[in-house]
Amino acid sequence: MIALQTYIPSALTGLVKSFWQLKVTGLNDASYREDILPDGHHEIIFHVTGENAKRTTESARWIKEPDAFFAGQTLRSYSLELENNSLLYGIRFHPHTLHFLFGFPADLLTNNMLPLHDIPAAYILKNCISEHFEETCSKLEMVLLQLCKKADLSVNRFHYIDYAVQEIIKSKGDISISHLLNRTGISQRYFDTVFRESVGINPKSFCNIVKLNSFISYKNKYPHKKLTECCYESNFFDQSHFIKLFKSVTGKLPKEYFKNYNHINDYFTEM
Numbered sequence: 220m221i222a223l224q225t226y227i228p229s230a231l232t233g234l235v236k237s238f239w240q241l242k243v244t245g246l247n248d249a250s251y252r253e254d255i256l257p258d259g260h261h262e263i264i265f266h267v268t269g270e271n272a273k274r275t276t277e278s279a280r281w282i283k284e285p286d287a288f289f290a291g292q293t294l295r296s297y298s299l300e301l302e303n304n305s306l307l308y309g310i311r312f313h314p315h316t317l318h319f320l321f322g323f324p325a326d327l328l329t330n331n332m333l334p335l336h337d338i339p340a341a342y343i344l345k346n347c348i349s350e351h352f353e354e355t356c357s358k359l360e361m362v363l364l365q366l367c368k369k370a371d372l373s374v375n376r377f378h379y380i381d382y383a384v385q386e387i388i389k390s391k392g393d394i395s396i397s398h399l400l401n402r403t404g405i406s407q408r409y410f411d412t413v414f415r416e417s418v419g420i421n422p423k424s425f426c427n428i429v430k431l432n433s434f435i436s437y438k439n440k441y442p443h444k445k446l447t448e449c450c451y452e453s454n455f456f457d458q459s460h461f462i463k464l465f466k467s468v469t470g471k472l473p474k475e476y477f478k479n480y481n482h483i484n485d486y487f488t489e490m
Contacts, residue, residue: 220245221482226356231363233381234320234370236260236311238356241483243305251482252300256435256469257293258487259428261317261325261419263310263335264290265348271302277330287335287345289317291328292419294428296469299483308348308355310363314388314425315380315417320363320370325419340366379403379410380417387422392430393454396422430454431468434461436488438477446473 222242228235243251255274265287266272272284275298301307318325321338336342347358371377383399399422400410414422434453441449447458450473455461465473 221251223486224352226352228356228360228363230360231367233372234313234316234367235363236313238359239309239311240352240355241305241307241309243301243303246303248303250300250302252298253481253483254296254469254471255293255299256296256432256484256488257428258432258484259292259314259418259425260487261292261312261314261328262290263312263341263344264288265308265335265345267306267308267348267350268302268304271305272299272307274299285332285334287342287348289328289333289335289338289341291325291331291333293330294420294424295467306350310344310359313384315384318417318419319372319377320366324416326415329419376413376417379405380413383410383414383422384418384425387426387429391433391454392426392428394426396426427464428468431464432488434465435484439485439488446477 220243222244224240226238228238264284266284270283270286273281274284275281277295281300312320315325317328321341323338327333335345344359344362347355347362349355382403386399386402387394396407396410400407403410405413411421414425418425420428430453434449434455437453438444438446438449444452450458450461462472465471465476469476
């Protein structure tokens, strides 16, 4: 069984989207495996029960996940395997806020994992983790509030990217980059640079990820609807482009993807 609890820290609105706890218990097999889709967010992930998870890399090689690490943006799905009786926590940041909180460029994390001990300011968070969800959330919120006091969110580049990210999410990825440039009043080159530094990927890739997750969420809400119907109602006006994008990200055709229940993905496409 895959069980998820979430908590939204209201005191951290604008920087942290949620805290979550994931339990894997009662499996008939020794482990649970799922292909994890890009969802446009950065996270810090903690394995309470040790290094009992592994994932595939772009070369399809399996590697162990560290016991605590920054998880960056991904552009394609990867396979994740969690052992039975695994317990893990996550701090889910908004797509652009981790960079402003910890100070390093987000694109250093893209398609990558960074052990938490490599960033001393973040390693203190590991001391907050226990098996008790409410206690862990309370401690995480307290420590992150102190870290947030050091973050400078008054700079113009934060406001440019904050606006752009919110508009992309609000439009479910169906927005032109030229519209964002007109609204922010900055150059294409500067926008691309700051966006990649803050979000970890370029604006177009981020729009595609948001759009794809929006489609998956919509299809899950209306399982009786045909894929073609959901495609057009999710603002994909070209079915061949939709299928090409879906396969390039997931490695599967839409029909094949929806044959299985995707426990973890279905949680996080809604988050």
